[in-house]
Amino acid sequence: MKKVYYLFLCSMMLTLAACTPPAQQVMPPLTYSNQIAFHDSQKADLYWQTGSQVSSEAPPTQDYNDGIGGMIINSVVNNEMRSAHPGDFTYTYGKAQQAVFMTSLKNTLVEQHAFKDVELITDPKAAKPQDVLITVNFKETRVLGHEKNYQIILDTELTIKNGNKPPFKRTYLVESKDSSVFSTKSFKDQQTDVSQQLLNKVIAGMTQWYTQGH
């Protein structure tokens, strides 16, 4: 009996420790279901540029059934948790999500042989002059508040430079669809939704660049 009791206790503690807070969950890699309609014989350098990130904080929770004592303890623990673990309460489309997007874009371009080769770079000076330089600039990523179910808005710019030709530029403003307070869509799903829209737009932009005579 004692063993069962300790086993239960340990499993409960492990469960508590293992639960990933919703704000810290990251979307899985994205997939592009369509066929890319171009194949370029040059190598592409995919440059990731970050901009400003506007986050949103989860509102404090208060259980009025606990009585005054309970409310005070709750508030103290809550404040302590927030100062020690800000990431658990801060909803952001940050570096982690952008890295998932950039690696997904790179893998899609590689798998579909859109270019001779694709390399992900973080320094534009690393790009060789004979390569195509594709810049995805996350100018601003914004996560709206709890009342908007942490809807995500991405303001991004795609720039494609090929030798001395004038650069091809497109700006994309995408937002996750479900923004109702009653929505059951998780933050992870919001990330997938908005990133998938951006992936489709970026690939459409690349196709446009190619068909325009790059």
Add this chain to the structure above:
Amino acid sequence: MLKNNKYKKASFALLTIVFSLLLTACTPEQNIRGVPATTWQQLTPEQKQIIIEQSYQHDIENPST
């Protein structure tokens, strides 16, 4: 006697849970290259690599920050 034992066990369990919760609450969150550790653990090696490179590049470009 039996009731007393049950009460002791229950309060011990409650204390253990409260203590572990407090311990979790007081342990400061770790950040790796600007990404909270819990988020970092979910990333693939390729994604971690690009974040490290990007952060390194940022440090070179902005040495004072």
